[in-house]
Amino acid sequence: MYFPHTASPAKTIAVTGQGTLRVKPDTVIITIGIRTEHTSALEALTENATRANAMLQALKAIGVANEDIETSSFSIYPKYTYTNQTPILAGYEVEHMFDMTVKDVQKVGMMYETAVTNGANIARQLQFKLANEQPHYQQALTLAVKNAQEKARVLARTLQLPLYDVPIEIKESHPSPLPPRTMVLADGAAPPIQTQEVVISATVHAIFSY
Structure with a gap:
C-alpha cells in the first residue's frame, strides 16, 4: 500500500521587534484663538472678529506668514441659565480657533505673548513635529x-535551535500618534516653552523558522 509523504509543519519562532528614536523637532503647531460672550449674538461676533483681526495683524507683523495660519474651528453657542429647571437664554458665546505652523521653535513663546497681548484668550494644542518624519521612521524601522x-x-540560543536568520514573515505595525499638549493662555510675558523631543517608534512582528 502507498502512503503519500506528508510534509512536517514548519517550526517557527514569533517575536515582536521595536525601534525608537528621539529627534529634536523643527516644526510646532499651536492652536490659539478668541472666545467672546455677549447677550447679543451680533455683538459677540463683532467683538470676536475685531479681536481676531488685531491678533492676526500683530502676528503677521512679527513675521508669521499667511500660509502658516488657518482657521481650525469657528462656532456660535447659545448660553442658558436655569430657573426652576427651565432654560432661559442668557446670551451667546463665539469661539474662533486658528492653527499656526511655527517653523522656528524658538519663536513659540513670542507668538503666544503676541497673541495674548492682542486679544487671544484660549489655547487648545501644542504639537512638536518634524517637517519630514519619514527618514527618521525608516531608521526606527531598521x-x-x-x-x-x-x-x-x-x-533560539537558549533552546539550542538552529535558527534561520532571515524571517519567513514580517509585518509592520503602525503606532498611534501621541496626543498633543494642551495649554491655557493668560496675560503676561512669553511662556517658557520647553522644546520636547519627537519620539519616533516602529514595531514589527516577525516569524523565523528553525
Missing part, C-alpha cells in the same frame, strides 16, 4: 527589525 532578529537569536 532598529525594530534588528531588535526582532536579536530576540529570535536569544530564544
Whole structure:
C-alpha cells in the first residue's frame, strides 16, 4: 500500500521587534484663538472678529506668514441659565480657533505673548513635529527589525535551535500618534516653552523558522 509523504509543519519562532528614536523637532503647531460672550449674538461676533483681526495683524507683523495660519474651528453657542429647571437664554458665546505652523521653535513663546497681548484668550494644542518624519521612521524601522532578529537569536540560543536568520514573515505595525499638549493662555510675558523631543517608534512582528 502507498502512503503519500506528508510534509512536517514548519517550526517557527514569533517575536515582536521595536525601534525608537528621539529627534529634536523643527516644526510646532499651536492652536490659539478668541472666545467672546455677549447677550447679543451680533455683538459677540463683532467683538470676536475685531479681536481676531488685531491678533492676526500683530502676528503677521512679527513675521508669521499667511500660509502658516488657518482657521481650525469657528462656532456660535447659545448660553442658558436655569430657573426652576427651565432654560432661559442668557446670551451667546463665539469661539474662533486658528492653527499656526511655527517653523522656528524658538519663536513659540513670542507668538503666544503676541497673541495674548492682542486679544487671544484660549489655547487648545501644542504639537512638536518634524517637517519630514519619514527618514527618521525608516531608521526606527531598521532598529525594530534588528531588535526582532536579536530576540529570535536569544530564544533560539537558549533552546539550542538552529535558527534561520532571515524571517519567513514580517509585518509592520503602525503606532498611534501621541496626543498633543494642551495649554491655557493668560496675560503676561512669553511662556517658557520647553522644546520636547519627537519620539519616533516602529514595531514589527516577525516569524523565523528553525
